[in-house]
Amino acid sequence: MAHSSNNGLISLLGNGGDNTLLRSNGTKVPISELEGKMVGLYMSLGSFRSCQNFTPKLIEFYRSLKEKGESFEIVLVSLDDDKESFQRQFVNMPWLAIPFGDKALEKLPKYFELRAIPTMVILGPDGKTLHLNARGYIEEFGIQAYPFSAEKFSELEEIKKARRESQTLESLLVSDELDFVIGKENIEVPVSELVGKIVLFFFSRKQCPQCKVFTPKLAKTYNEIKARHSDFEVIYVSLDNDEESFHDYYSEMPWLSLPYNDKREVPLRQSFEFSGIPHLVAVGPTGKTLTNEAKDLVVLYGSEAYPFTDIKKRELEGRLEEMAKGWPEKVRNERHEYHELVLARCGVYACDGCKQLGVRWSFNCDECYFNLHPECALMGEKVVSGDDGNDKQNNIVVEANNNEDEAAGRERWICDGQGCYKA
Numbered sequence: 001m002a003h004s005s006n007n008g009l010i011s012l013l014g015n016g017g018d019n020t021l022l023r024s025n026g027t028k029v030p031i032s033e034l035e036g037k038m039v040g041l042y043m044s045l046g047s048f049r050s051c052q053n054f055t056p057k058l059i060e061f062y063r064s065l066k067e068k069g070e071s072f073e074i075v076l077v078s079l080d081d082d083k084e085s086f087q088r089q090f091v092n093m094p095w096l097a098i099p100f101g102d103k104a105l106e107k108l109p110k111y112f113e114l115r116a117i118p119t120m121v122i123l124g125p126d127g128k129t130l131h132l133n134a135r136g137y138i139e140e141f142g143i144q145a146y147p148f149s150a151e152k153f154s155e156l157e158e159i160k161k162a163r164r165e166s167q168t169l170e171s172l173l174v175s176d177e178l179d180f181v182i183g184k185e186n187i188e189v190p191v192s193e194l195v196g197k198i199v200l201f202f203f204s205r206k207q208c209p210q211c212k213v214f215t216p217k218l219a220k221t222y223n224e225i226k227a228r229h230s231d232f233e234v235i236y237v238s239l240d241n242d243e244e245s246f247h248d249y250y251s252e253m254p255w256l257s258l259p260y261n262d263k264r265e266v267p268l269r270q271s272f273e274f275s276g277i278p279h280l281v282a283v284g285p286t287g288k289t290l291t292n293e294a295k296d297l298v299v300l301y302g303s304e305a306y307p308f309t310d311i312k313k314r315e316l317e318g319r320l321e322e323m324a325k326g327w328p329e330k331v332r333n334e335r336h337e338y339h340e341l342v343l344a345r346c347g348v349y350a351c352d353g354c355k356q357l358g359v360r361w362s363f364n365c366d367e368c369y370f371n372l373h374p375e376c377a378l379m380g381e382k383v384v385s386g387d388d389g390n391d392k393q394n395n396i397v398v399e400a401n402n403n404e405d406e407a408a409g410r411e412r413w414i415c416d417g418q419g420c421y422k423a
Contacts, residue, residue, distance in 0.1 A: 008127045009034060013075065013104055021075060021096040029096055037071045038147065041121040043114060045079040046089030049241045051118045057139060062095060064143045077108050115275060122148045140270050168287030169195050172271060175264050181235055181256045189256055196285045197231045198307050200294055201268060203279040205239040206249035211278040213357055217298060219254055224303035237268055239277065282308035299348065299359045324361055331363055331377050339365045341377055351376055
């Protein structure tokens with residue numbers, strides 16, 4: 001993924017014809033004029049709220065560097081589906097763009113393994129890739145992120161580390177006059193009322209299939225914990241593209257929320273640094289992060305995961321490991337007659353038997369991308385017993401709430417917080 005010359009840049013951005021880029025006024029600029037410059041490839045989709053929010057910050061960043069005389073250029077790699085949307089996005093941008101319809105617009109997202117929108121790929125003056133997505137650094141640090149060197153990134157990571165070490169709930173949720181979250185009927189709840197509690201931050205969006213399957217499980221877990229512990233809360237951080245989707249989705253949730261399109265959303269995303277949704281972060285009574293893997297804990301253990309500490313996590317994982325020792329390494333199952341299913345550790349997956357989510361362990365066929373929960377794989381062959389000796393499910397699944405959600409949960413999706421794509 002490294003390019004070594006201007007010819008490499010022409011090969012990367014060119015169309016095999018006149019090899020030119022566009023300015024928003026229609027002027028053509030030869031790709032050769034980028035020779036020796038640092039180049040940012042801005043992969044953006046104009047209809048996405050995240051792009052609409054980031055573009056003004058990128059314009060400010062770009063103009064600041066130009067005023068300082070830096071040899072830096074940005075090229076828009078539009079992900080828009082039609083020319084009108086492309087032009088609407090590009091019209092106010094001061095940088096260059098690959099012409100709409102050019103083959104490079106299809107090639108580049110695949111070449112750089114696009115995983116988030118927007119993405120800002122940084123190419124050095126020699127054409128080599130310096131960073132696959134510097135968007136977060138630009139968003140958080142502005143021109144401090146320039147010139148995107150390893151030394152600069154190391155310096156910025158130290159700043160972020162210091163922020164994490166001094167993190168409190170107030171530093172996460174209080175910004176100028178914004179010192180509250182909202183409950184049902186838009187009631188304002190002061191952040192001060194949440195200090196000292198265990199708070200889960202739930203990053204999600206209505207249009208994400210896996211989010212739709214996970215939300216009912218989280219709601220069940222939330223209600224069970226709240227019935228026993230008053231020092232617990234969940235806050236929804238919406239990544240929805242429109243306010244109607246936010247209100248519609250939030251109506252399914254029993255907890256608190258940030259207001260839609262709240263300016264605290266971006267700093268929260270930066271604080272917890274995640275690449276996929278749904279994402280669930282647990283913050284302890286002091287405001288320090290307990291775990292970034294709260295989603296997996298909820299999927300695996302439900303309300304037993306409370307209080308989301310390392311001690312509790314080790315206790316539950318030890319119990320699951322003991323249980324796994326009794327499972328066979330391979331099984332054959334009537335649901336998948338073609339190949340043996342192999343016991344494997346894994347991330348979150350959709351069970352092809354019960355059509356519910358699972359995590360950590362599955363019996364799978366890599367060749368066919370087929371997964372079964374241990375319970376589903378062993379059903380009829382071996383009974384999995386709980387600690388009390390009674391046959392039962394071991395809280396490894398997320399219950400889907402309707403057929404549409406079940407079907408969505410089974411498909412392979414990549415959801416990065418800004419959008420969801422079928423794999």
